[in-house]
Amino acid sequence: MSAVAxxxxxxxxxxxxxxxxxxxxxxxxARGGGDFCCSGCAGAYAFIRELGLERYYAGxxxxxxxxxxRPPEEPAGDAALxxxxxxxxxxxxxxxxxxxxxxxxxxxxxQALRRDPAVTIARVNLTTRRLFLRWVGEPxxxxxxxxxxxxLGYRAIPYDxxxxxxxxxxxxALLRALAVAGFAAANVMLLSVAIWAGFPGExxxxxxxxxxxxxxxxxxxxxxxxxxxxxxxxxxxxGARRTNMDVPISAGVILAAGMSLFxxxxxxxxxxxxxxxxxxxxxxVGRYLDRRxxxxxxxxxxxxxxxxxxxxxxxxxxxxxxxxPVASLAAGDTVLVAAGERIPVDGSVSQxxxxxxxxxxxxxxxxxxxxxxxxxxxxxxxxxAPLRVTVRAVGERTFLAEVVRLMEAVxxxxxxxxxxxxxxxxxxxxxxxxxxxxxxVGWAFAGPWQAAxxxxxxxxxxxxxxxxxxAVPVAQVIACNRLFRAGxxxxxxxxxxxxxEIDTVxxxxxxxxxxxxxxxxxxxxxxxxxxxxxxxxxxxxxHPLSRALCRAAPEARAAVGVEEHPGEGLSQATPxxxxxxxxxxxxxxxxxxxxxxxxxxxxLARPGLAPLRFRFEDELRPxxxxxxxxxxxMGKRLVxxxxxxMEAVxxxxxxxxxxEWTARVSPGEKCETLRLIASGGDRVLMVGDGLNDGPAxxxxxxxxxxxxxxxxxxxxxxxxxxxxxxxxVTEVLEVARRSGRLVRENIGFAILYNLAAVPLAIAGLVxxxxxxxxxxxxxxxxxxxxxxxxxxx
Amino acid sequence: xxxxxxxxxxxxxxxxxxxxxxxxxLRSGQFDDLDGAAGRVLFDDPADIxxxxxxxxxxx
Numbered sequence: 001m002s003a004v005a006x007x008x009x010x011x012x013x014x015x016x017x018x019x020x021x022x023x024x025x026x027x028x029x030a031r032g033g034g035d036f037c038c039s040g041c042a043g044a045y046a047f048i049r050e051l052g053l054e055r056y057y058a059g060x061x062x063x064x065x066x067x068x069x070r071p072p073e074e075p076a077g078d079a080a081l082x083x084x085x086x087x088x089x090x091x092x093x094x095x096x097x098x099x100x101x102x103x104x105x106x107x108x109x110x111q112a113l114r115r116d117p118a119v120t121i122a123r124v125n126l127t128t129r130r131l132f133l134r135w136v137g138e139p140x141x142x143x144x145x146x147x148x149x150x151x152l153g154y155r156a157i158p159y160d161x162x163x164x165x166x167x168x169x170x171x172x173a174l175l176r177a178l179a180v181a182g183f184a185a186a187n188v189m190l191l192s193v194a195i196w197a198g199f200p201g202e203x204x205x206x207x208x209x210x211x212x213x214x215x216x217x218x219x220x221x222x223x224x225x226x227x228x229x230x231x232x233x234x235x236x237x238x239g240a241r242r243t244n245m246d247v248p249i250s251a252g253v254i255l256a257a258g259m260s261l262f263x264x265x266x267x268x269x270x271x272x273x274x275x276x277x278x279x280x281x282x283x284x285v286g287r288y289l290d291r292r293x294x295x296x297x298x299x300x301x302x303x304x305x306x307x308x309x310x311x312x313x314x315x316x317x318x319x320x321x322x323x324x325p326v327a328s329l330a331a332g333d334t335v336l337v338a339a340g341e342r343i344p345v346d347g348s349v350s351q352x353x354x355x356x357x358x359x360x361x362x363x364x365x366x367x368x369x370x371x372x373x374x375x376x377x378x379x380x381x382x383x384x385a386p387l388r389v390t391v392r393a394v395g396e397r398t399f400l401a402e403v404v405r406l407m408e409a410v411x412x413x414x415x416x417x418x419x420x421x422x423x424x425x426x427x428x429x430x431x432x433x434x435x436x437x438x439x440x441v442g443w444a445f446a447g448p449w450q451a452a453x454x455x456x457x458x459x460x461x462x463x464x465x466x467x468x469x470x471a472v473p474v475a476q477v478i479a480c481n482r483l484f485r486a487g488x489x490x491x492x493x494x495x496x497x498x499x500x501e502i503d504t505v506x507x508x509x510x511x512x513x514x515x516x517x518x519x520x521x522x523x524x525x526x527x528x529x530x531x532x533x534x535x536x537x538x539x540x541x542x543h544p545l546s547r548a549l550c551r552a553a554p555e556a557r558a559a560v561g562v563e564e565h566p567g568e569g570l571s572q573a574t575p576x577x578x579x580x581x582x583x584x585x586x587x588x589x590x591x592x593x594x595x596x597x598x599x600x601x602x603x604l605a606r607p608g609l610a611p612l613r614f615r616f617e618d619e620l621r622p623x624x625x626x627x628x629x630x631x632x633x634m635g636k637r638l639v640x641x642x643x644x645x646m647e648a649v650x651x652x653x654x655x656x657x658x659x660e661w662t663a664r665v666s667p668g669e670k671c672e673t674l675r676l677i678a679s680g681g682d683r684v685l686m687v688g689d690g691l692n693d694g695p696a697x698x699x700x701x702x703x704x705x706x707x708x709x710x711x712x713x714x715x716x717x718x719x720x721x722x723x724x725x726x727x728x729v730t731e732v733l734e735v736a737r738r739s740g741r742l743v744r745e746n747i748g749f750a751i752l753y754n755l756a757a758v759p760l761a762i763a764g765l766v767x768x769x770x771x772x773x774x775x776x777x778x779x780x781x782x783x784x785x786x787x788x789x790x791x792x793x
Numbered sequence: 794x795x796x797x798x799x800x801x802x803x804x805x806x807x808x809x810x811x812x813x814x815x816x817x818x819l820r821s822g823q824f825d826d827l828d829g830a831a832g833r834v835l836f837d838d839p840a841d842i843x844x845x846x847x848x849x850x851x852x853x
Contacts, residue, residue: 059836103835126832127827127828211801
């Protein structure tokens with residue numbers, strides 16, 4: 001599927017009155033003036049002009065489903081670790097690109113990279129969204145090249161190609177089998193049509209036997225080669241004393257091929273070689289589509305996880321620092337955590353004072369001050385100043401491991417889910433085999449055993465679950481593709497089926513319904529000049545509230561002589577006296593002047609002026625309200641479970657109109673609440689992103705995580721979505737509903753066709769041409785029906 | 794009917810040629826990027842084509 005060419009901006013405008021679109025990313029902007037929506041886009045535009053690649057703007061077309069080509073705010077980590085050095089002085093790296101829209105993006109990225117003198121190969125694959133790079137020099141060059149890609153407006157994520165090679169080899173093997181089966185089916189059918197047309201007629205028995213022998217010559221090796229995936233799976237299933245869809249397929253294929261060979265040898269009238277070859281062909285189409293979509297989605301989800309596990313910086317005894325994987329840390333090691341980095345391990349602070357953001361651990365939206373001796377947990381974000389952390393525990397004894405244990409416990413408790421197709425196959429296979437046996441026994445009483453066997457095999461061929469084998473994968477592949485293009489990754493094969501069944505949606509607050517970062521409220525008395533002054537101090541801090549101030553006043557310059565006091569605030573010494581920006585206590589404001597929500601605020605105290613208050617809110621995701629009302633319209637019950645403070649949760653719940661909410665919930669309690677809801681007969685969809693949501697995500701019937709969530713959640717969740725928009729939740733539910741209906745329709749078609757054809761087969765009336773027509777007819781019906789899902793609703 | 798004796802081998806040989814061509818194309822990566830290849834042609838113009846690599850020199 002190629003990108004749909006639209007000249008309109010890719011996202012629906014948030015405000016109804018749009019005056020301009022950003023010249024780089026095309027995002028609608030409500031305000032007049034300025035050509036760009038952000039400084040990143042302005043930079044990207046200048047960079048592209050500097051390279052002389054402006055043609056990109058004329059040639060591109062937006063894909064409404066893809067991320068805007070806006071440079072990421074925070075550059076991704078160290079790409080050099082993932083680059084592989086070849087022996088000959090070159091190195092290579094595969095990057096996964098986010099934000100590709102069309103061939104113009106491919107051209108832009110390739111051209112920009114080829115301007116770099118070191119680069120020898122830069123090749124973008126638009127289908128898999130991967131960029132392969134080879135360059136002359138050290139692996140370190142990777143970081144520079146990745147930066148180039150990011151400056152153009154794309155997000156690049158290093159990708160371990162070796163991890164994926166196994167599944168792509170399997171995919172190619174399937175495609176080869178598909179080609180061979182297709183060749184055999186087409187050629188044998190050609191000969192068979194000649195037989196059906198010419199015999200009994202002008203064609204003599206000798207010619208017919210010759211054509212049968214040629215058919216056997218083509219079909220038998222092809223069946224032996226192309227049937228291997230089914231035979232292998234059937235043998236594995238039988239070995240485990242189970243039966244699956246591949247058992248009746250393999251039995252039908254082998255018996256029909258053997259019987260046809262026998263008939264050919266005794267120069268009988270009927271051979272089913274073309275039916276067998278076609279059957280394999282159609283089944284392989286289904287199998288290949290299934291594998292392809294699943295492999296692509298899985299590898300995309302996997303590498304997102306791999307990258308989230310960033311390396312840690314270890315300080316060695318001699319003072320040197322070294323980047324190592326987190327897994328190789330030992331208790332007692334000292335780890336350096338720069339401001340803005342996530343703390344990789346559980347431990348205690350040995351040096352430095354800073355604040356840490358624990359929102360991923362417990363949903364708290366405010367940072368906490370830490371000082372030497374404070375305990376910190378893996379997953380916390382260090383926001384203010386560099387810290388040295390002594391590793392206290394690794395492996396089993398960390399908080400993280402505890403949460404993982406909790407998750408494993410609930411996962412064991414969850415009944416193993418069986419895919420719908422397998423459930424159908426489990427009942428279907430024995431029924432089919434019994435039916436064939438009954439046909440054989442019945443006809444054996446009435447006449448010679450050869451005729452009885454032939455009729456029994458006709459039953460097996462007719463009932464071979466060809467349409468059934470296509471019914472689920474085709475619908476799923478199309479749904480997967482559609483979601484993949486919208487930045488939604490389905491990690492579990494049965495997720496769509498389960499999503500279709502849910503009736504309660506449980507949300508986490510921080511980072512899920514909200515953006516997980518505070519924004520300044522633009523109300524009250526703060527004058528622009530005051531705001532600028534506060535921002536000029538705040539520019540020295542990475543505290544979330546300071547950064548929100550800077551975002552609110554981007555034109556402010558950083559002031560000189562500012563000192564940060566972690567956990568308290570900032571101070572600037574001026575001739576008139578000290579200016580302070582920070583908490584209520586830091587600025588010496590008495591508690592009595594409380595006005596409303598006491599937590600998300602900053603005070604600015606200046607000598608000779610009344611202290612000024614800035615209020616912040618953890619902003620809701622742009623379409624949270626719309627998503628909630630749409631979910632309500634779908635008739636879902638909504639619940640909000642958060643580990644955050646009572647007031648914050650209450651405000652969000654009231655704003656969104658969610659009636660059921662609970663604040664200050666621990667991970668275990670979340671799990672418990674979910675179990676309670678489930679025991680009432682409801683199927684629960686959990687949407688969450690924090691470490692505290694991990695067990696709940698695993699315990700829910702089905703779960704969704706944003707890609708900003710920690711790796712643990714992305715592992716536990718069935719669905720991972722990218723981007724700031726919560727629309728993904730309703731989109732997933734909608735696609736799941738439609739694909740569920742399609743799968744049921746498809747299975748209905750397949751069963752209907754069997755009901756019509758099986759009596760004919762039992763009665764001995766099915767001839768090879770009838771079998772072939774019925775089989776392809778049902779398969780094509782199923783595929784065409786599924787294709788309807790691909791159309792944009 | 795004797796025509797069949799050479800027509801069938803010819804038909805099969807042509808089919809096999811197609812199969813082999815497909816398998817070759819598959820092996821050489823022609824099916825790796827179906828979306829991108831379609832759009833590339835729109836952007837290649839003579840000025841963009843890179844100087845030939847050192848191991849492949851163009852005839853004068």
